Amino acid sequence: MTQGPATPSQWFPPTRSFTSGRWSLLVRDGELAEIAVDGQVLLRGVRAIVRVADWVTVPWSVTSVDMTDASVTVRLEATEPQITGTLRAEIDGDRLTATVELEPAEELWTNRAGLVVLHPPVLAGTPLVVRHPDGGRSPAEFPEAPAPHQPARDIAGLTWDQGGLRVELGLEGDVFEMEDQRNWTDASFKTYNRPLSLPFPYRIGACERIRHGLVVSASGATAQLPSGAAVAPGRGVSSQGTGGHGPHVIDLVAADPLPQIGLGAATAPDPAPEIGMDRGVPLLVELDLRTATWQAALERAVASGHPLDVRLVLEPADPADSADPANREKVRSAVAGLVGQRVLRVGAYAGGSPRHVSDAATIAVLREALDAAGLDLPVVGGARSHFTELNRGQHLLPADLDGLAVAMSPLFHDLGTPQLVESVAMQRILARRMVALAEEKARGAGVHIGPVTLRPPFNAVAERDYASPTRPDLAEGYGPALADATDPRQQAPELAAWTIASAAALAVPGVTSISYFEQWGPRGVVDSDGAPYPVAGALEALRGLVAPGDPAVTHGNRSADAAPSGAVQLLSGDSPDGLLWAVGSADGPQTTLLLANLHPVSREVRVNTPAGTVTECVEAASWVSRTMV
Known part of the structure; x- marks a missing residue:
């Protein structure tokens, strides 16, 4: 058994390594990560998870990490709600056993609590045998393309072959199922406890202990893989x-040709700083017509002098009223504000969980408003939240879109830097899938990715997905400014490298535009006083790859995409x-x-x-x- 020292860093989390026989793993941010046999990673991670209302993840503090020759014990604590927990792994020859024990101090209503297993994305396309609680077995696979729905359900165990090894994973303490987390740019397939078909939230009594476990074994080749x-x-x-x-x-x-590189419009409170930025940089501005601030948000975006990529968020259409007069009036008002402005394209989404997608009724309302205003602009649609909703809602998209759009925010399930870094390779997978979907759903039109943000600008799975400001101006900001959407790594020097890598991953043939972060503010490329963050240099370098020129047009010009x-x-x-x-x-x-x-x-x-x-x-x-x- 060997132990590695902690390696603290502002960007990379403190990490301790553990080795026992053929097995190795990392203890990182309260999880057992990179569980490997002979240097080959079998499990991306094992975690203890508690999800409460709106699927918010309860954050853990690590109170201690104890290691012996053949075991690792991580003790966890949460304060709101108050929960204590233990995550433990033991090695016995070719077997690793892991257990999660959680105990709330008070009654807990939760959407999920217990053991989560993350499988590495390299397994995509690998055949899988699922063992069910009744002892039956059925074939499945780790899907090659990101799967919109669970690739395996009713799980008591899994078996697969990997790198010359036969891997057996047994689970206990609950019934499990699997989802493809690449939809959210996570580098994993996730096997989690408690099927989503069961009611939630559910109650766990005060001091009631939750215990889940797994046993993973690997048989076959013993040659050490090269580092x-x-x-x-x-x-x-x-x-x-x-x-x-x-x-x-x-x-x-x-x-x-290179995709346009743009920015998200700032959502921080007024006043806007003076920024010496190229006025040709497109701004993606989302106007949530359900809120009182959308008019002020549009006015500020127009006043910036930048060409605009406009996305409208509507109340979901009432199935009993296809005319939907409330939406029609707001959309017409918003579209009227675009007349005479420098507009690249416009899109619309139905707000509210679980959709956040551009269904046929929503796009029809937008097109009607454009016709009434005499505007001939490309109309794009897709998902304003994650690729997940687009993947699950493909059937809702109309057939007449002029482009397919999706937002990305890697820190949805996990706030760790490893999650952020490993998401980049998944972004390339999703970009290629988006291009393929555009061939199917938008007659091969371009793909527009953005905004790409660190944390989600809103909670797509919350019962209410937006916050209502107390006033119609931007004194409080709007949208992400009113949510838990700011990440301290926005100011980190390392984010510049991440952004270059992200653009390299997303810039596949067929991607027409990529928009990052916000123009200014705590989620921007410069701060609220106009001082640049390190990531500003990366965006300038990416823009420098493209020959100078203003891609924007005024209303009425159909060629709104970059020439x-x-x-x-x-x-x-x-x-x-x-x-x-x-x-x-x-x-x-x-x-x-x-x-x-x-x-x-x-x-x-x-x-x-x-x-x-x-x-x-x-x-x-x-x-x-x-x-x-």
Whole structure:
């Protein structure tokens, strides 16, 4: 048994390593992570989870971590509500046993409480045998494409083959089922307790103990995998990856014109600062017509002087009233405010859980308002929350969309930096799936991704998904400013590298625009006084890949999407490990490259392009720019 020291960092969480025989794992943020046999990760993580009203996750404090030669015990504590817990793993030869015990001090009403198992995304496409509580067995698989619904239900155990090993996972204490968390850009498939078909919330009595357990065994090959072993491109890898001998290789090929790089409109309280920003940067502004601030939000966005990508949020249409007069009046008023403005495109979503998608009734109301105002603008639709809702609601989309849109926010299930870092490879999977859906649902029209934010701008699974300000102006801000949507890593230098990596992952052929964060404020690229955060430099570099030019139009011009940038072409390619990324542009004899390293250590990377090869050593959680002439 060996123990590694804690490795504290402002960006990377403190981590302790544990090894016993063939087994190894990490203790990180109160979870048992990267559980591996002979260096091969079998389980992405094992966690103790408590979800309360609106599926809010109760945060844990780690009170102690104890290790012996063959066991790890993590003691947990929550204060609101007051819960104590233990997460323990024991090694016995080829078997690892893990248990979760939770005990609330008072009566607890919960949507979910107990054991969660995360499976690595490299298993996508792997056949699976599901053992049921009655002893029966049925075939399934870890789905290749992100699955909209549970790929396995009624689970008491799972069996699969991985890297020459036969892996057996047994579960006890409840009935489990699985969901594909790649829909939210999580790098995992999740097996969780208590089927969603059962009523929730449910009651747990004061001092009533919850106990769940698992046993995982691996039989077969015993050869140790080399550190940093290769994975299939785009399937993701551990954020703790430190191994492998460089240089790692990225092959970039010429593809479509580069996507527009834009920003989300600021939602922070007035006053807006003076910002010396290129007025050609598009702003994505969401106007929630259910609130009193939407008119002020539109006025501020228009006053910024930037071209606008406008998204309207409507009350869900009343099935008994197809005319929906309340929505029609508000939408007509909002669309009238776009006349004469610099508008790229406009979209609309039905607000309210569980949809948040652009159904046929919502888009029909928008198109009617555009016709009444004499505006001929591209109409986009999709999901304003996560790819999840779009994946589950494909059948709701109308057939006449001019583009497919989706938002992304990696920190939905988990606030840890590993979650954030590992999401990048999943973003590429979802971008490609979006392009395929656009072929099916929007006649091959472009894909618009954004806003890409760290935390969700609203709780898509809450009974009420928006906050109501007390006044119609922006003295309090609006939308995300009134929610728990601000993350301290917005100011971190490492976020710049993450943003370059994210853009490299999302910039696949067929993606027309990508919008990040907000223009200013605590969720922006500059603060409320106009001082830039480090991520501002990354966005400027990404914008610099595109030839200068204003992509915006005034109303009535159908060609609202960016015109091709002459000879400028996107250079795109897969990451070799999910943590090293490159993106570039070729403009005649000049090639510009942006390289990002999300590893916690420096990495040497060789980038092959049509113009030649560049080899660089990129520092940990950093990025570099290189020009070839």
